[in-house]
Amino acid sequence: MEKNDIIDLLNEDFRRELMASMIYTQNSFIMKECDPSRVTESIAVDEMRHMWWLADLITKRGGKPTMKHEELDFGGEDKKGMLQRQIDLESTGIERYTYQMKIIDDEEVVGVLEHILAEEKRHRKEFKERLDNLK
Ligand SMILES: [Fe+2]
Numbered sequence: 303m304e305k306n307d308i309i310d311l312l313n314e315d316f317r318r319e320l321m322a323s324m325i326y327t328q329n330s331f332i333m334k335e336c337d338p339s340r341v342t343e344s345i346a347v348d349e350m351r352h353m354w355w356l357a358d359l360i361t362k363r364g365g366k367p368t369m370k371h372e373e374l375d376f377g378g379e380d381k382k383g384m385l386q387r388q389i390d391l392e393s394t395g396i397e398r399y400t401y402q403m404k405i406i407d408d409e410e411v412v413g414v415l416e417h418i419l420a421e422e423k424r425h426r427k428e429f430k431e432r433l434d435n436l437k
């Protein structure tokens with residue numbers, strides 16, 4: 303895979319991590335109950351760390367991380383909607399990273415994506431547990 307194609311993929315990942323960190327931060331402010339709010343807040347910080355890791359890979363390969371993002375979808379006003387939205391974001395991330403690890407032939411990138419993927423799986427599990435507790 304061409305270096306520029308890798309940079310493009312990583313930039314799309316970076317923008318998705320940026321959106322996740324903003325959405326989770328906002329949702330953590332709004333969620334009324336302590337436990338899901340704290341979990342969402344702490345995962346927002348993980349997503350920001352993922353941004354750092356991706357930005358490092360991007361700049362090392364001569365690219366520039368882009369902060370442009372789409373309009374944010376927070377999942378609604380109630381906790382159920384927010385948690386479902388967060389689970390969906392994690393699922394899309396898991397799909398993307400799993401696929402990218404198969405097609406990218408750059409050992410360093412694949413190593414970082416593997417680490418991020420493991421965290422996204424844990425995030426989804428944490429959010430699912432909170433959603434199940436509401437039912
Ligand atoms: Fe992430």
Ligand SMILES: [Fe+2]
Pocket residue numbers: 322345349392395421422425426
């Ligand atoms: Fe995540």
